[in-house]
Amino acid sequence: MFRTALRNVLAHKARLLMTVLAVMLGVAFVSGTLVFTDTFGSAYKNKSAKSFDHVSVAIKTVGGSRDDGQEGKQPPRLTHSLLAEAKGLPGAESVLGSVSGFTALADKDGKLVGGEWGTTGSNYYPGKDGKDPRYDFTDGAAPKSAGHIALDSRTADRTGYKVGDTVRYSTDGPVKKAKVSGIFDTDDGSVVAGGSLVVLDNATALKTLGKSEYDEIDVKAAAGTSETALKSAVDKILPKDTEAETGTSLKAEQDRMIEQNTSSMSQVLLIFAGIALFVGIFIIANTFTMLVAQRTKELALMRAVGASRRQVTRSVLIEAFIVGLIAAVAGFALGIGVAVGLESLMNAGGASLPDGPLVIGPATVVTALLIGVVVTMLAAWLPGRRAAKIPPVAAMNSVHASPTVRGLVVRNTIGSLIVALGVVMLFMEDNYVMAGGAGVVLVGVIVLTPLLSRPFIAAAGPLLKPFGVTGKLARLNSVRNPRRTASTASALMIGLTLITAMTVVAVSMGSAINKMATDSLKGDxxxxxxxxxxxxxxxxxxxxxxxxxxxxxxxxxxxxxxxxxxxxxxxxxxxxxxxxxxxxxxxxxxxxxxxxxxxxxxxxxxxxxxxxxxxxxxxxxxxxxxxxxxxxxxxxxxxxxxxxxxxxxxxxxxxxxxxxxxxxxxxxxxxxxxxxxxxxxxxxxxxxxxxDKDDISNEVGGAINMMLNMLYGLLAMAILVAVLGVINTLAMSVFERKHEIGMLRAIGLDRAKIKQMVRLESVVISLFGAVLGVGLGLFLGWVAGDSISGTVTTYTMEVPVGRIAVFLGIAAVVGVLAAVWPARSAARLNPLQAIKAE
Structure with missing residues (x-):
C-alpha cells in the first residue's frame, strides 16, 4: 500500500502542487512566527542582561517611583543621604542613583524625536572611576553642566546631531537649549525599541525632571561578596516603604516580562496562521476528494483483488502523509524567510528591533513538521474513508454515488442547528462566549454553503446571460458539484468575513470618536x-x-x-x-x-x-x-x-x-x-x-486604521491560500471534463470561448464566496457594534460601501486571475484526444 501511495503521489505531481502550496504557506506563517518571536525574545534578553551588569542589589520604592506630582504628601525616601549610607556598607563596591522621565528632544526641523512615549531623559551618575556604567561613550564626553547633554547613538544617527551641535529639549513646558557634549551606546530597552535618550548631569537631571529623590539606587557588590549577603546588609538601612531586590531577581523578572510580551505577539500572529491553515484544510480536502474520485476504478480494482476498506483508507492517508511532509519541510524553509521579512518590515516601520542571531529551536522544527503532516492527513481522512465505502462493482461500472436526499437533509439540518447555536452565543454578555459564537456561526454557514450555492448561482444567471452559451455552461458547471463549489467558496468566505467585520467595527468606531469630539468640544x-x-x-x-x-x-x-x-x-x-x-x-x-x-x-x-x-x-x-x-x-x-x-x-x-x-x-x-x-x-x-477637533479624531482613527491595515496584511495570507483553492478546483474540474471540453471544441466552440467559460465559472465561485463573506461579516460587525454601543454612546453602525465594493472587486479579479492557468489548459486540449479520454 505504501508503494501504491508513493506511485500515486509521483503520478499526480501537477495536481498535488496546489495542495503542497496551501500547506506550505500555512506552515511558513506558523514557523516564521515562532522563529521571529524566538529570535526577538533571545536578542532582547541578551541586550537587557547587559543592563544589570552594574546591579547586585537595587533599592526601590514600594510600587515603583513616584512620578505623579504628589511627592509632597510624604518625605523623600531614596535620597542622597541614603545613597551615601549605601556606599558605606561592607561589601559595596559602587553605588549609583538613577532618575528618568519624559524629555522631548526636537530634531533639526523642530519635530519630536522618538515618538510620544519613547522620549526619555536620564541622569549621568559617575562612580569612583568617573564613569557611569550604563553609558558607553563613542564620541565626546559626559555632560557636566546644565548647558550640555549627551545623546544615544541611534538618536544621533537618526537626527544627524554631532558633538558640539546645539539642540532644543523640554520636559514639562519651557524649551531649553544645550550643546551635545557626547554620544553613547546604551542597552536601554526604550532606545532599542526606537525611542530616544537624553542624558543630563545628575544635578540638572534632578532639577529638570522635577525629582526630589532618586527613582532607584543600584549597589554593586565588591569581589568576594554575594548578592544575598549584600542584600542582607542593604535591608538594614531601608527606609519605610522601600524594598531591595537582587540583580538576579530583577533580570529574571524582566525576562518573564519579555517572554510575556513576545508570547502575546506570537499568539496574535499564530491566530492568523491558524486561519490560513483552516482555509487550507478546505483546499486539501477538495484536492483529495477529486483525486480519489478520479481513481475510483483503480481503488475498486484494489478492493476486488482483496484490499480491505482500512487498507484503501490507509493508502490515501499515506499519500497525504508524503504530501504533508514535503509541504512542511518546504514551509519551514520559507518560514525562516518570513521571520527575516517580519524583522525587516518592523525595522522599516521604526520599531528598531535589537540585533541578534536567528534562533531556530527544536520545538519550532517539530511544530512545523507536525502541523504540516497532521493538517494534511486530517483533511484527507474523510475523502479516503468515503472512497473505501464505495462498493467495488458500482465503482468499476462508474456508478458514482451522488449525495442522497437524506444525506443533504441531514447536512442542512446540522448546519442550521450549528448556526442557531452560534447566534444564541453571539447575544451572550461574555466577550469570550461571543467570540466563540462568531466561530460557531462561521462553521455552520460553511456546512450550509452547498445549500446556499444553488440560489446564488441561479440569481447570477441574468448577469451571465449576455455571454451566451459560455455563460450558461459556466452556470451549469458551477452547480454541477455543489459540495466542491461550496468548499472552494468557503475558503474565500472565511477571510472576507473577518475583513468585513473588522472594517465595519473600525469605521463605525472612528465615526463614533469623531462625533464624540464634535459634540463634546466647543473650543477650537x-x-x-x-x-x-x-x-x-x-x-x-x-x-x-x-x-x-x-x-x-x-x-x-x-x-x-x-x-x-x-x-x-x-x-x-x-x-x-x-x-x-x-x-x-x-x-x-x-x-x-x-x-x-x-x-x-x-x-x-x-x-x-x-x-x-x-x-x-x-x-x-x-x-x-x-x-x-x-x-x-x-x-x-x-x-x-x-x-x-x-x-x-x-x-x-x-x-x-x-x-x-x-x-x-x-x-x-x-x-x-x-x-x-x-x-x-x-x-x-x-x-x-x-x-483641533480633527486632530483628536484622527489620532484615534489613525491608531484604528493602523491596526486594521496590519490585520489586512495578516489576513492576506488566508486570501492567498483561498486563491490557490480556486485555481486547484478549476484545474481539477478541467481535468474531469476533458471529454466534455473535447466535445464542445468538436462542435465548434473555439479556444477563446473555452477560456471565457472557465473564467466565468471562476468569477461566479469567487463572487459567491465574497458575497457570502461580506454578508456574514456585516452581520458579525452589527453584533459586535451592538455590544460596543452599550459603552460608547455615540457608536452607530456604518456600512463602508466603498470598501465593500473594493472587496467584491478584488474577489472578481481573484476569479479572473485564478482562472488563467486552468483556462489555458482547457483551451490547449486536443479535441480528438479529449473525446477519446476515459
Whole structure:
C-alpha cells in the first residue's frame, strides 16, 4: 500500500502542487512566527542582561517611583543621604542613583524625536572611576553642566546631531537649549525599541525632571561578596516603604516580562496562521476528494483483488502523509524567510528591533513538521474513508454515488442547528462566549454553503446571460458539484468575513470618536504634553494673554472620593468652561458651576442617588473634605466624565499646581494663523501637542486604521491560500471534463470561448464566496457594534460601501486571475484526444 501511495503521489505531481502550496504557506506563517518571536525574545534578553551588569542589589520604592506630582504628601525616601549610607556598607563596591522621565528632544526641523512615549531623559551618575556604567561613550564626553547633554547613538544617527551641535529639549513646558557634549551606546530597552535618550548631569537631571529623590539606587557588590549577603546588609538601612531586590531577581523578572510580551505577539500572529491553515484544510480536502474520485476504478480494482476498506483508507492517508511532509519541510524553509521579512518590515516601520542571531529551536522544527503532516492527513481522512465505502462493482461500472436526499437533509439540518447555536452565543454578555459564537456561526454557514450555492448561482444567471452559451455552461458547471463549489467558496468566505467585520467595527468606531469630539468640544484647540503628562501652569498663562484667544481654561485633574465613591475630579475656569465644552445635561446646567459647586456625571449621580441641588462631601487625596453643591448632572462619554468644579476648589488640595490640558477658543475659529500664534507663544516646543477637533479624531482613527491595515496584511495570507483553492478546483474540474471540453471544441466552440467559460465559472465561485463573506461579516460587525454601543454612546453602525465594493472587486479579479492557468489548459486540449479520454 505504501508503494501504491508513493506511485500515486509521483503520478499526480501537477495536481498535488496546489495542495503542497496551501500547506506550505500555512506552515511558513506558523514557523516564521515562532522563529521571529524566538529570535526577538533571545536578542532582547541578551541586550537587557547587559543592563544589570552594574546591579547586585537595587533599592526601590514600594510600587515603583513616584512620578505623579504628589511627592509632597510624604518625605523623600531614596535620597542622597541614603545613597551615601549605601556606599558605606561592607561589601559595596559602587553605588549609583538613577532618575528618568519624559524629555522631548526636537530634531533639526523642530519635530519630536522618538515618538510620544519613547522620549526619555536620564541622569549621568559617575562612580569612583568617573564613569557611569550604563553609558558607553563613542564620541565626546559626559555632560557636566546644565548647558550640555549627551545623546544615544541611534538618536544621533537618526537626527544627524554631532558633538558640539546645539539642540532644543523640554520636559514639562519651557524649551531649553544645550550643546551635545557626547554620544553613547546604551542597552536601554526604550532606545532599542526606537525611542530616544537624553542624558543630563545628575544635578540638572534632578532639577529638570522635577525629582526630589532618586527613582532607584543600584549597589554593586565588591569581589568576594554575594548578592544575598549584600542584600542582607542593604535591608538594614531601608527606609519605610522601600524594598531591595537582587540583580538576579530583577533580570529574571524582566525576562518573564519579555517572554510575556513576545508570547502575546506570537499568539496574535499564530491566530492568523491558524486561519490560513483552516482555509487550507478546505483546499486539501477538495484536492483529495477529486483525486480519489478520479481513481475510483483503480481503488475498486484494489478492493476486488482483496484490499480491505482500512487498507484503501490507509493508502490515501499515506499519500497525504508524503504530501504533508514535503509541504512542511518546504514551509519551514520559507518560514525562516518570513521571520527575516517580519524583522525587516518592523525595522522599516521604526520599531528598531535589537540585533541578534536567528534562533531556530527544536520545538519550532517539530511544530512545523507536525502541523504540516497532521493538517494534511486530517483533511484527507474523510475523502479516503468515503472512497473505501464505495462498493467495488458500482465503482468499476462508474456508478458514482451522488449525495442522497437524506444525506443533504441531514447536512442542512446540522448546519442550521450549528448556526442557531452560534447566534444564541453571539447575544451572550461574555466577550469570550461571543467570540466563540462568531466561530460557531462561521462553521455552520460553511456546512450550509452547498445549500446556499444553488440560489446564488441561479440569481447570477441574468448577469451571465449576455455571454451566451459560455455563460450558461459556466452556470451549469458551477452547480454541477455543489459540495466542491461550496468548499472552494468557503475558503474565500472565511477571510472576507473577518475583513468585513473588522472594517465595519473600525469605521463605525472612528465615526463614533469623531462625533464624540464634535459634540463634546466647543473650543477650537486642546493643548497638552505629547505624552499626556501634566503641563506647567505657565503654558496656560502665556496662551490666555494671546490676542487671538477668546476663551481658555486649564484642566487640573486629581482624584478623590465623592460620598465614598471614587471619582476623577477636574478643576476648570467656571467663567469660560461653557464656551469650551458641550455637556448633555439631564438636570441643571453650566450656570450651576460657581463657587463651591460641581457638575457630576450621570453614572456617579445614579450610583450615589444624587440630584441637582444636593450637597455632597468630596474627600481629596490630601485627606481633606469639602462639601460641594451639585450644580448639574450630565451624560458622560469616553472623552468627558467625572466631577467638574472650579479650579479655586481644587488648587488648595494639590501639592503641585499642574495642568493636564488647556482648552482654547480663538477668534474666527481654527486657522493656520491662530495655530502659528499658539506654537510661537510656546517657543516652538516639541514636548507640547496642539490639536483641533480633527486632530483628536484622527489620532484615534489613525491608531484604528493602523491596526486594521496590519490585520489586512495578516489576513492576506488566508486570501492567498483561498486563491490557490480556486485555481486547484478549476484545474481539477478541467481535468474531469476533458471529454466534455473535447466535445464542445468538436462542435465548434473555439479556444477563446473555452477560456471565457472557465473564467466565468471562476468569477461566479469567487463572487459567491465574497458575497457570502461580506454578508456574514456585516452581520458579525452589527453584533459586535451592538455590544460596543452599550459603552460608547455615540457608536452607530456604518456600512463602508466603498470598501465593500473594493472587496467584491478584488474577489472578481481573484476569479479572473485564478482562472488563467486552468483556462489555458482547457483551451490547449486536443479535441480528438479529449473525446477519446476515459
Amino acid at each position: 484647540y486642546a493643548v497638552s504634553m505629547a505624552n499626556f503628562q501634566p503641563l506647567t501652569p505657565k503654558v496656560h498663562d502665556k496662551l490666555a494673554k494671546l490676542p487671538e484667544v477668546e476663551a481658555s481654561s486649564a484642566l487640573r485633574t486629581t482624584s478623590g472620593e465623592v460620598d465614598g465613591s471614587y471619582s476623577r475630579i477636574t478643576g476648570v475656569d467656571p467663567e469660560s468652561f461653557h464656551k469650551l465644552v458641550g455637556l448633555d445635561f439631564t438636570s441643571g446646567s453650566m450656570a450651576g458651576l460657581k463657587g463651591n459647586s460641581a457638575l457630576v456625571d450621570k453614572e456617579l449621580a445614579d450610583d450615589q442617588g444624587l440630584k441637582t441641588g444636593d450637597t455632597i462631601p468630596v474627600e481629596f487625596d490630601d485627606d481633606k473634605t469639602v462639601r460641594l453643591k451639585v450644580g448639574g448632572v450630565y451624560e458622560s462619554n469616553e472623552m468627558i466624565s467625572g466631577l467638574f468644579t472650579p479650579t479655586a476648589v481644587v488648587d488648595p488640595h494639590l501639592s503641585k499646581i499642574q495642568d493636564q490640558q488647556v482648552l482654547l477658543k480663538v477668534k474666527g475659529g481654527t486657522s493656520g494663523k491662530a495655530e502659528d500664534a499658539i506654537v510661537s507663544a510656546l517657543g516652538d516646543n516639541p514636548a507640547i501637542k496642539i490639536q
